Amino acid sequence: MTTIDSAEPAAYQSARAALLADPELTGRPRRAALAALTDRWLAALLARAGAPDSVALVAVGGYGRGELSPRSDLDLLLLHEGGEVAALADRIWYPVWDSGVALDHSVRTLAEARSVAAADLKAQLGLLDARHLAGNAALTAQLRSAVLGDWRAGAAERLPQLCELGRERAERHGELAFLLEPDLKEARGGLRDLVALDAVAASWLADAPREGLAEAREVLADVRDALHLVTGRATERLSLQDQDQVARLLGVLDADTLLRQVYRSGRTVAYAGDVTWRAVDRLLESRRSRSRRGFGFPFTGLGRGSGAVARGVVERRPLAEGVVEQDGEAVLAQSARPAADPVLWLRAAAAAAQAGLTVAHATVRRLAAESRALPVPWPDEAREQLVTLLGAGEACVPVWEALEAEGLITRLLPDWERVRWRPQRNAVHVWTVDRHLVETAVRAAAMTRRVARPDLLLVVALLHDMGKGWPGDHSEAGEVIVRDMAARMGFDQDDTESLALLVRHHLTLVDTATRRDPDDPATVELIAKTVGTVRHLELLHALTEADATATGPAAWSAWRASLVTGLVERVAAVLAGKEHPALGGAPAAASVAEERLAVEAARSGEPALLLRAEVAHALAAGEAMGVELALALPDRPGLLGTVAGVLALNRLTVRSLTLRELDPIGAGPVLLFSWRVAAEFGELPEAARLRADLRRALDGSLDPGRRLAERDAAAPRRRGTAPPPPLVTVAPGGASASATVLEVRAHDVPGLLHRIGRALDDTEVRVRTALVSTLGADAVDVFYLTDPAGRPLAPQAARRVAEQVQQALR
Template sequence: MAVPRSGVSTEARHALRQLLGDVDRDLATAFRDGADATALARRRAEAVQRIVVHAWTACLGEVEGAALFAVGGFGRGLLFPYSDVDLLVLAERADAARLRALEQYFTTLWDVGLKVGHAVREPAQCRALAAAEASVFTSLLDARRLAGDPALDARLRATVEDPALWPPAAYLAARLAERDARHARFNDSAYNLEPNLKDGPGGLRTLDSLRWLGRRLAHAPDFDAMVAEGLLDPAERDTLARAEATLHRYRFALHLEARRPEERLLFDYQRGLAARLGFEDEHEKNLGVEQFMQGYYRAASQVERLGVQMVERFEEMLEPPAAAQPVGADFLRFGARLAARDPDLFVRRPAALVEAFIARLDEPGIVGFTADTMRRIHQATALHDGALAGDPAVLAAFLRLLRRGAPAVDALWRMNRHGLLAAVIPAFGRVFGRMQYDLFHVYTVDEHTMRVLRNVARFADAEAREAFPLACDIWPTLPTPEVLLLAALFHDIAKGRGGDHSVLGEEEARAFCMRLGLPENDAERVAWLVRWHLLMSTTAQRQDITDPEVVERFAGAVQNRERLGQLYLLTIADIIGTSPKLWNGWKDRLLADLYSATRYALRSDVEPARDAAARVRECQRLALPMLAAEGFAEAAARRLWADFPDASFLRHRPEQIAWQTAAILRAGGATPLVAVHPFSVRGATELFVYTPDRDGLFANITAMLDRLRFSVLEARVLGAANGMALDTFLLLEADGQQPATPARAEELQQRLARALAQPGPVHPTRRSLSRQLRHFQMTPQIGFHPAGSRTQLALVCADHPGLLAAVAQALVDAGVRVHDARIATFGERVEDFFLLSDRHDAPLDAARQERLRRALLLRIGQGRG
């Protein structure tokens, strides 16, 4: 063994650091000037290799029995601007002198400015770890000797190539388990708002995994070799190469933008990256940042789709040969995989492309297509190009598929994964990878659409009845389920074009339905649903659905029960498909109430809306037996109700009136009275406050709710004739958007009661904006509209902690009273509506409106939120 060298001098370290800095600056300049990111990453790996080899020679010399290997990305010959430099040292013996030399070596690399990850192992130890852990074995596949004893290179190759170590079936299973665990950390979707370029679904790790699998299972270590082995066709290889080039370009830019080894496309960087890469705003519905992110989503989804198909091909390789069994006239079954009888079937008869997915749907036990059939589907789809969208036979097959109802959704999802759906509906291809730069839409438009379709299909599943009883009742009554499926497919298809996507989507849907040969009435239903797919959610969340006039207007727009049922199902599926966090018991109850009230209003024999006095009497009549069951006399209730405003009985259910009345009678005149129902009939926690009315009461309550971290969904602020406030709030926990637990409800009751017993104001807790919200601030939009004897305030602004409490304080500042409030938050965007008066219960005049506008801007900020 050679004697270790004395190491790298201080002057030499400085020179190496200077060299590395010069290389990185040159690479950054070259990238800015348009150089290829992959080539630059290779140049950086080559430069770093020269440095680490030089330091190795200086510290260890021409050593025997030890060798230096590059692993990870460095082993593959790629280093991005801030990537770790992963090294493996194999050493026959780890004596004290060698360990001191290695310690000096790694210290030198850190001093030079390299972020080094390293391991020092004996060959036998390395083999044992590789045998025990697939991740260690995988890391050795990329190992590349840089310096040291060549004999250790041969030993490492022997370990990697040993067929007994991780045989193909075991290695495939291990890689798939690793993939599933990794994807679970990123919500199992390539379409998250802040995706991980490296480890997320469809990221660079997916491409690495395909190469590792190709090498271990088919002795095909790269995509060219996989083409030679028949695992990929040239078009698929080129698609993967283009996607990888995009991901490399984005990763190189991200490292430069973040100035650290960041792999997540965080909001902090997205706008800067879009500008760095030359994306510009086209219009407000197609921002440069959205175009930039669409480039990522398209690349990632292509990698993910082809990755899934490649895994199916690897699985097929490992399956024992199966005898052919006929499936209809055009297909054969080989075990659990479907194949075309005629290799030219899809070229000769394009409709068979859709029929293949129908056959797969109908044949039990089928898990996929054979590798050859998958390839022919892709080749035929590309060959026919735009002709599929206008081919009557293709469209007829597509309509037959849609008429299967809920089972068709699985076929549509698979058609989308194979690129066929966009070929049949070209407009769908335009929203492939289309994101919206906000916190409300957490998926790209195409992924959102697929999730909406899956949600629709759930309503046909008996297992969904517990979660969606009304939806599961409605689904079997639909005479034409294909209408709802088409509406789900087209409801967002015009996103990103500019203008109202509902209006543009209606035109697109009607034109496609006519080409499809759908009956005219059904085509009009699809077009109507696309045009008005937001009507039910906006009516329920922004208007008072206990008001008969609101229900009658909505019923007039819907016109019939069939359309109402379809709109209800589409609305629920759309909300859940936008973000799972948006759905809660309150929205469930809200939409169900609107559906039931509208269904009643659409009855042909329904009487005109009863007058207000009759509705008050009916509410009281239904509430009295509930009070009697709790031991309260009718006379006591009626004495109390004599001071209640009619609005209490018009705007609350009998169950709520009974609960509020019982709370007041039970208190025996003690105030402030605070009653909390953890889970009310409205699907949320209900808070009732009965206390002498005073200016600033609403502000104090909302400030305390903010302190206790409750979100307000709805507020009813009423005044009794005896000067008491009758304030009702519907709440969810701010963290988790769930109703309160009994313990939290008790905490709310006690702390709010104590706060209201104090004479002074309650101040909300000041909290800073979250990292994500900081990137989505906007100037508040404030509008005033007449509303009978009141004035409606419409406030649209960016969300931030304590917003409602700040708004409530602005109302106090302006001398304004609140009578009703409907609170809606869509990601980072708040759309709140308040029914207001001045302190004499008159509508706000122009001067008071302007005073309130200034107070709001002062309290909630010009875009600070």
């Protein structure tokens, strides 16, 4: 223990210098030792000043917490019972000033301290950490008791103010986890937020999740200590010029490793803050709700109070199979079993993001603890749910952060670990590599109407920079990584090659457009040869824009956008001579079972329905995706909308549909629907019930449209990010020689196909073939239309049909 020979400032300065120069004393022990040394010196000053028994010297703020960084201020309160104490205060403050240590001081009675705290939130926060140094210990104890009592009594008013202070700081100082020169104290996720979390805990209303929080506190405090020693100043900003020295002083490999540690700590603190403030909001809203209903609010501290309505009933609304909404968060249904359903955590995440919710902290922890690894390759549902999560746009981010905090993302994508918290030492970039990838997916979610494969766009947006952190060109390294990742995710060979090509060339369009002459045929031909297809070109165009806009304001401009768009248009014109961008083509021939079904429907004049036998095995294995339903019906107007409405009423989500026209016995056309559906909440309706509902819909005794509208009106309004508007287009003339091709790209919602079908029915066109795909949260549907005589539609008529469908989807 470092000692002080006297109360003189020089003696304190000497002892302090020796302590800071001790190579064996670092981190928290050094901060505690420096605080203890300062305690002894201040106690000696108070004794030398001849203080009466009616005063106490109290440490508040950071010093009150018992730790001092090398250049920290001394926050002191001279507490007294009244009378003249100015001369006494001077005899304490002047030696402190003479020592060169920064001092923040006040002289108050107990009543004055409480009054100041009531008027000044920051002063009240400092007093919450009050610690006795010397003098009348009972006086300090009275102060602590009074301040804590006032804080708890006024928590309903003070905590929202404290939360708002945090928001204002975040706006001024940014997020610690993403800044190249972060403010360790004031930025979001910094040391000041840790103080706020301690204050929330002191209110007894809520507490932060403690996993990793102590470690984050130590890392940030240690880095600040080293920064003080390196600069010799009381600075909190970890500037670029100091990072190498700070890393060396801490024994860290390099500045990048240092930043990753800081970023990880900042993310931990920020996530703990998000969880805590949501809990506070729920609890305070519960208190207000009880007050409005006339119920008393017995203070019980933490618990389920915020989830209760009158008489203790907890309201839970279904979101997806095994997932419900409760108290504004997604939680697991009582019957959900993560260990038996490896896709459950992805389904919960996707459902939460689509509804604009977060996943409850306890739920994420349970999912992380109990979920088993996905099989490789992933089941189809896992891939679909990941795409749905990414397709939620901004609403994806808080859900993703929750999954990140519990390690679920790296469990899903092991390669993610290499880009996690990785800094990007380029002023153009505003995010770390991992957050940049998520932000790129957020921006890509707004562009899904521009591409035929929104699922590929969202996945490649998430993975395009996976090569960063590996030696060499990150695009080349990323291509290799993504081939492996795509295969594990269950993409087929063609899709894997597409993803690899997009990653390899994700910078090609913008580099070529800004460095080459876009009017030069050689430039256009080079890009055409590189991308190969219109589908790849449209994906690369959307990825380029999403990547650039997610990088930062300096990475994209109207000028760059115009250059890239001009180049894309020239390349598309070249590729148009080789292929057509329209989706779909002739559907596969009907199977033997489907042919028999068509014959049965033609002979009986009734719906013939087949639930595939292999589906029973899939359901027994716990696979909710890929249920195949074959349905044959004698052709008549309005079938598509009617059948789709019946499926929606039975809570069957359409993943894909192929519609064919057959005439198996020469008695007239039969429409054969081949559906791939999933039960919205896990249980399939019985085939007999489906058949009965179809009969009622066909004879007019059941109106699916009205029933769906009633159900939609009764459903709670979701708070998710608004998806891009639907896009309905007529493919150019070369798409089909015998029909007009209508393409519909829209957000998938219950009853979507019913509305499309009803709109087409109202135009009196015939749907000869339909190819319907649901890719994550997006539907990409293609309809081959003819007039009643079986001819392609006239251009003006085709435009009217497109406009009518567009209007029906608004």
